[in-house]
Amino acid sequence: MTQLKLIILGTLLLTACAHAPGKISPNAPGQAEAAKSPEPPKQPVAAPVVLPDVELNSDLLYEILMTDIASQRGQPELAVDDALDLARKTRDPRLAMRAAHLAIESGQMDKAIEALRIWQQIDPNSQTVSRLLSSVLLRNGMIDEARQEFVKVLKAEGDHTGQTFLQLYQMLAAYPDRAAALKLLRDLAAPYPGVAEAHWAEAQLAQATGDQALALREIRRARDLRPEWDMAVSLEASLLQKSSPQQGLDVLKHYLSDYPDAHEIRLQYARALLEQKQYIQSRAEFQRLSNENPDNPELAYATALISLQLNDLQSAEKELKLALEKGKKDRNTVQYYLGQLSEAKNSNDEAIAYYREVRGGEFLAAAQIRLAYLLSKGGQIAEARRILDQVVVSNDQQRAQIALIEAQLLRDAGQDVESFQVLQSASEKMPNDPDLLYGAAMMADKIGKPEVFEKMMRQVIKIRPDYAQAYNALGYSLLDRNERIPEALALVEKALQLAPDDASIMDSVGWGYFRSGRLDDSVKMLRRAYASDPDPEIAAHLGEALWVSGDKDGARKVWQASLKTNPGNAPLQAVIKKFQP
Numbered sequence: 001m002t003q004l005k006l007i008i009l010g011t012l013l014l015t016a017c018a019h020a021p022g023k024i025s026p027n028a029p030g031q032a033e034a035a036k037s038p039e040p041p042k043q044p045v046a047a048p049v050v051l052p053d054v055e056l057n058s059d060l061l062y063e064i065l066m067t068d069i070a071s072q073r074g075q076p077e078l079a080v081d082d083a084l085d086l087a088r089k090t091r092d093p094r095l096a097m098r099a100a101h102l103a104i105e106s107g108q109m110d111k112a113i114e115a116l117r118i119w120q121q122i123d124p125n126s127q128t129v130s131r132l133l134s135s136v137l138l139r140n141g142m143i144d145e146a147r148q149e150f151v152k153v154l155k156a157e158g159d160h161t162g163q164t165f166l167q168l169y170q171m172l173a174a175y176p177d178r179a180a181a182l183k184l185l186r187d188l189a190a191p192y193p194g195v196a197e198a199h200w201a202e203a204q205l206a207q208a209t210g211d212q213a214l215a216l217r218e219i220r221r222a223r224d225l226r227p228e229w230d231m232a233v234s235l236e237a238s239l240l241q242k243s244s245p246q247q248g249l250d251v252l253k254h255y256l257s258d259y260p261d262a263h264e265i266r267l268q269y270a271r272a273l274l275e276q277k278q279y280i281q282s283r284a285e286f287q288r289l290s291n292e293n294p295d296n297p298e299l300a301y302a303t304a305l306i307s308l309q310l311n312d313l314q315s316a317e318k319e320l321k322l323a324l325e326k327g328k329k330d331r332n333t334v335q336y337y338l339g340q341l342s343e344a345k346n347s348n349d350e351a352i353a354y355y356r357e358v359r360g361g362e363f364l365a366a367a368q369i370r371l372a373y374l375l376s377k378g379g380q381i382a383e384a385r386r387i388l389d390q391v392v393v394s395n396d397q398q399r400a401q402i403a404l405i406e407a408q409l410l411r412d413a414g415q416d417v418e419s420f421q422v423l424q425s426a427s428e429k430m431p432n433d434p435d436l437l438y439g440a441a442m443m444a445d446k447i448g449k450p451e452v453f454e455k456m457m458r459q460v461i462k463i464r465p466d467y468a469q470a471y472n473a474l475g476y477s478l479l480d481r482n483e484r485i486p487e488a489l490a491l492v493e494k495a496l497q498l499a500p501d502d503a504s505i506m507d508s509v510g511w512g513y514f515r516s517g518r519l520d521d522s523v524k525m526l527r528r529a530y531a532s533d534p535d536p537e538i539a540a541h542l543g544e545a546l547w548v549s550g551d552k553d554g555a556r557k558v559w560q561a562s563l564k565t566n567p568g569n570a571p572l573q574a575v576i577k578k579f580q581p
Helices: 058-072 076-090 093-105 109-122 127-139 143-172 178-189 196-208 212-225 230-243 245-258 263-275 279-292 297-309 313-325 331-344 348-356 364-377 381-390 396-412 416-429 434-446 450-463 468-480 485-498 503-515 519-532 536-548 552-565 570-579
Strands: none
Touching: 058 076, 058 093, 076 093, 076 109, 093 109, 093 127, 109 127, 127 143, 143 178, 143 196, 178 196, 196 212, 196 230, 212 230, 230 245, 230 263, 245 263, 263 279, 279 297, 297 313, 297 331, 313 331, 331 348, 331 364, 348 364, 364 381, 364 396, 381 396, 396 416, 396 434, 416 434, 434 450, 434 468, 450 468, 468 485, 468 503, 485 503, 503 519, 503 536, 519 536, 536 552, 536 570, 552 570
């Protein structure tokens, strides 16, 4: 009889959460941004496990090989059953470990627990099996059984209990019943009041359950025990950020006064300042970080965006170019913002050059649209339309937006007929898009196609019965032509019901009253519209209503006041000339 000595190739020991947690981003509520993990605990040397004295005969070797073959051929249930049977027969911890591994890998948790129990019976002092068993029991919803294993693990850790609590948090954070997970952790932490990591873990789970008071209380205990610990200060600041943002900023600021080189805490402080719209202070912190990390393009980029927010175009340009020189991965985004900055400086040729450099990314479509606009502004309408035709769209809503933009460029260039044709063509392809139909109808009215205008606008109303501007446009068009006044007035009054605070609709209703001979009602409504929006066309209508009702001085005052701010408005000048030739 010889001792069984087996080399099981490819076996992986799945020790749940047996590694130190890495950095935790503060962008996730209640998590620390940077954790400098302590050294992994040095496990006490356990007594060697006595392996069973089992003969490696041909039958046993055959069973082992069949287990491997079943696993390789995608027959996990057969592989696990065979491996578990081998573990039962041989009582070899290595075969029990293999059975556990195969069961966990294939999601057969009941069999995994059985295999781990066998392993634990053979080697009752193994922390590895206790860790793995506790994890599997927890994943299987057996929280009370898992508790017993967690207690064993904690007792065995000695001076490394803190590290274990960080690992426990990682496991319990994924447990679906957050309240039960918190209760378990609090029970486990009770015998360890002096372990800062235990309080940190409780604070994290308390926050997940919505108990902010408990979370703050626990994280402050952790900070009392380890005032230098950046994970604790980061979590406290994150907890305060929503309820008491200034207190959260103060926590970070005070920590940085003692530990000025805490890079991750300073980054969290800079972001928190930005979130509170304290742009100048935030930029100063990002600038400091950028100076300390000159090869980090993201920091220069963040500083540039804040400079843009502050309208400090010179600094923003310098920082964006710096981010570009440092090789920021998303060069397209930097090029887009440089284009925006150039537009703000009225350097349109420079903006065009930057927008042309945007070759992909989330701002590609926006860059192409801005490029088309600037080209059309410079008279290059054909090129602008070609650029718009290249914009990649994924749905009808985006196609409609591009058509509306193209029509707007044509309208701005005085090409009204072409603008109408673009919208008409698009609305034929997307007949149920009310915005396309509305735009096409308005252009039809402008180019002298009232019948087409009315047909399209009624179709808009049919598609969207709550579209106030459609009722208003149709009604005002009739009023302007002095046709079917009762119907026109009903349409604009319907629009006012849908949008009672819209000054342009108030103007239409006031003009409808004027066309209907209701001068007092007209003046009253037009005064209300003018008070809401001193638009020159509203001033023209109000002045005309006042003049016709006999208040010529009132009309002159309204017209003259509007002329001061709108000296070149053609409708206003036409009305004044009509009554004061």
